[in-house]
Amino acid sequence: MSAQAALPGDATQGKRLYDASCRSCHDAGVYTRKERRVNSLEALRNQINGCAHMTQQNISDTNQRDLVKYLNETFYKF
Numbered sequence: 001m002s003a004q005a006a007l008p009g010d011a012t013q014g015k016r017l018y019d020a021s022c023r024s025c026h027d028a029g030v031y032t033r034k035e036r037r038v039n040s041l042e043a044l045r046n047q048i049n050g051c052a053h054m055t056q057q058n059i060s061d062t063n064q065r066d067l068v069k070y071l072n073e074t075f076y077k078f
């Protein structure tokens with residue numbers, strides 16, 4: 001079993017959350033650009049918290065987990 005499959009969360013739900021609240025400021029280009037900032041799962045979690053904070057939203061642990069899984073499977077693949 002790969003590390004990806006072992007990550008907890010629901011990527012489908014993560015995508016739904018992402019489509020609903022993450023597309024207003026940046027498109028998916030930020031995850032694939034060469035000089036991207038996130039280089040670990042830990043950094044990804046921190047960045048998601050930071051972004052949610054900017055929108056004055058509090059993100060639940062479950063939502064964060066689903067977003068991490070979705071973004072990791074789709075773009076980062078740590």
Ligand code: HEC
Nearest residue numbers: 021022024025030031036037038047048051052054055067
């Ligand atoms: C209020 C505007 C805003 C919203 C809404 C927002 N972000 Fe961001 N996000 C940013 C900014 C600004 C950056 C930094 C871009 C840069 O460094 O050029 C960023 C960067 C990121 C990165 C890092 C990309 C990299 O370089 O690897 C991730 C991951 C990310 N956002 C995820 C999310 C997620 C998930 C959500 C939804 C919960 C979200 N963002 C919503 C403003 C926002």
